[in-house]
Amino acid sequence: MSAALRLVLFDVDGTLVDSQGDIVASMTAAFGALGHPVPPRDAVLGIVGLSLPEAMARLAPGLGPDIHAQMVAAYKDSYVALRATKGVASSPLYPGALAALQALAGRDDVLLGVATGKSRRGLDALFDSHGLRGTFVTEQVADHHPSKPHPSMVLTAMAETGVEPRDTVVIGDTVFDMEMAQAAGVHGIGVGWGYHPRTQLQARAASVIDGFDALPAALDRIWGAGA
Missing domain, CATH: 3.40.50.1000 (HAD superfamily/HAD-like)
Structure with missing residues (x-):
């Protein structure tokens, strides 16, 4: 058998x-693009593993779904740009x-x-x-x-x-x-x-x-x- x-x-x-460097940098870019204070590094790393919409909702619970969606888009744009620049080092x-x-x-x-x-x-x-x-x-x-x-x-x-x-x-x-x-x-x-x-x-x-x-x-x- x-x-x-x-x-x-x-x-x-x-x-x-x-990937923590790019995650923190991209989250910083996402919050900055919408003019909101960036969460502490520990808070950002604490949501790694969640889907991006859920992560944004936890990091910025006072903001609505539309703002969260814009943050998700800004995060993705930043992450793609960093990956293109840094390659495997990303x-x-x-x-x-x-x-x-x-x-x-x-x-x-x-x-x-x-x-x-x-x-x-x-x-x-x-x-x-x-x-x-x-x-x-x-x-x-x-x-x-x-x-x-x-x-x-x-x-x-x-x-x-x-x-x-x-x-x-x-x-x-x-x-x-x-x-x-x-x-x-x-x-x-x-x-x-x-x-x-x-x-x-x-x-x-x-x-x-x-x-x-x-x-x-x-x-x-x-x-x-x-x-």
Whole structure:
């Protein structure tokens, strides 16, 4: 009897790539374009992982949907411009990320996926810059789902791959990722190098790792070593 397929779903910003510089710069541009005070850096990084409309609503709850929509457009314009100027330096891969992806992709029993608050356009541009096209068999983006922590991205990824919840793991750096995993009935592994405090992740994750070299052991603990 063949082993069950496992699905590993990665968040992107703060998990695979460090995009905080461009995120903060683009949020600053978005608020500045509409003449509103820029939120503190910690507040901006605290909403990473949410879809942009939800992020704007949380950062500027006193403003209406029309203003939020204008901020979203200004943010996207700034982010695209920064990416065009900086290239791959716009969102560098974290140390060990590429090796971890390659190792998991080489396993016959593991499928890789993405569940991200990025748009389709943003994810495609990122994958092109890092040569990651074809690495993931399922790619869930903000264009087609409610914002995290709604479980839609995870549920759709499982439906596309045919993998059961018990064999599915979400890896992310934010509370929203871990809450999304819980809502979908799957496992969550937090990463300690991202944008939300480790203490917040520990309350919701099966484990929190501090480097990609710790990921195989964390997955073994969930699935059972050698299972």
